Amino acid sequence: MRIVAAFRRNVYARHARKALTSRNAAVALTSLSVITGCASAQDDSDRGYDRHDNGGRHVKVMIISMFGPEGQVWLDNLGPWQPVKVPGLSPDYPNVNCNRDDVCVMTTGMGHTNAAASIMALGFSDQFDLRHTYFLVAGIAGIDPARGTVGAAAWAKYLVDFGIQWELDAREKPADWETGFTGINTKGPKEKPPLDYRTEVFALNASLADAAYAISRNVKLSDSDEAKVARAKFSYAPANQPPAVIQCDTLAGDTWWSGKYIGERARDWTRLLTDGKGVYCTTQQEDNATFEALKRAASVNRVDLSRVAVLRTGSDFDRPYQGQTAADNLLNYASQGGFAPAIQNLYLTGGPVVKEIVTHWGAWQKGVPSH
Helix, strand or coil: CCCCHHHHHHHHHHHHHHHHCCHHHHHHHHCCCCCCCECCCCECCCCCCCCCCCCCEECCEEEEECCHHHHHHHHCCCECEEEEECCCCCCCCCEEEECCCCEEEEECCCCHHHHHHHHHHHHCCCCEECCCCEEEEEEEEEECCCCCCCCCEEECCEEEECCCCEECCHHHCCCCCCCCEECCCCCCCCCCCCCCCCCCEEECCHHHHHHHHHHHCCCCCCCCHHHHHHHHCCCCCCCCCCCCEEECEEEECCCCCCCHHHHHHHHHHHHHHCCCCCCEEEEECCHHHHHHHHHHHHCCCCCCHHHEEEEEEEEEECCCCCCCCHHHHHHCHHHHCCHHHHHHHHHHHHHHHHHHHHHCHHHHCCCCCCC
């Protein structure tokens, strides 16, 4: 079952304003203003920001969001901002916004193509010095109810591409295949493919992921009444538990999906490509494309790949509760009430990590501090 990203963007647009301006959202977002304590996005181009001697602006943390509300939650809390127009970014999000603490926020546009193009434009722009920058990819995602719940915030160690597979319609698959998916140039679903694309799976810096988790694991996350109702329909934990900060891995693919059987393939595919080390829990569109673009910049020493962290928060379940159809779960995902908490929890979880890096830059400048 296929659904284009524009569909979800349109639905989110109808819900985002109400959700993000509610009293609950306002309290949650203003209570943890970090670094500057100012919550306004404005042009601050006359404040004399530090620049590298080649003209590129030093950046301590670059926050990468994928669409408007994901970026706005940071813009509302870490300003004032200096907008920097970067050639090659999405026409919908043409600026990188930077504050006086050398924290910047950019939005790529949704999907593999937008993410790759925007990050390539950023990585090869001479307007920034990104050699010592920490990159925080922060976005919402579908979530496996066996690993988390709506509103949960997951730090990943592995990025796996779900789209680079062969696929047969399940009605035409061989009888002894449990799924219609199989790796490219394999003979069956259980065989690991040769990884000829070189983008099928990436391992992030585990030390950075562990540090981010340690810093944020005890934060109080946002929730909603609708999300509590949606959780209660599941008979097992952690799906029916309050949201928490967790560690598990993320799967990228531009085709949005829902269902028990595709969900089982997501788990199996993650284990297969990571040689049993990865644990699937969130599904999104962009992260392998984002990382590959950063990898291209790193190949010419413009970026340090050991400084990339990925945070995904659960906006909806990737499969139905018992008695619900996969179609109902997919088409009515917005009724799960996870969108507003997921957006808020990007900041509530990632904010303390950003604050730690900036406040103790002397300890982080040369790499992740050992603990």
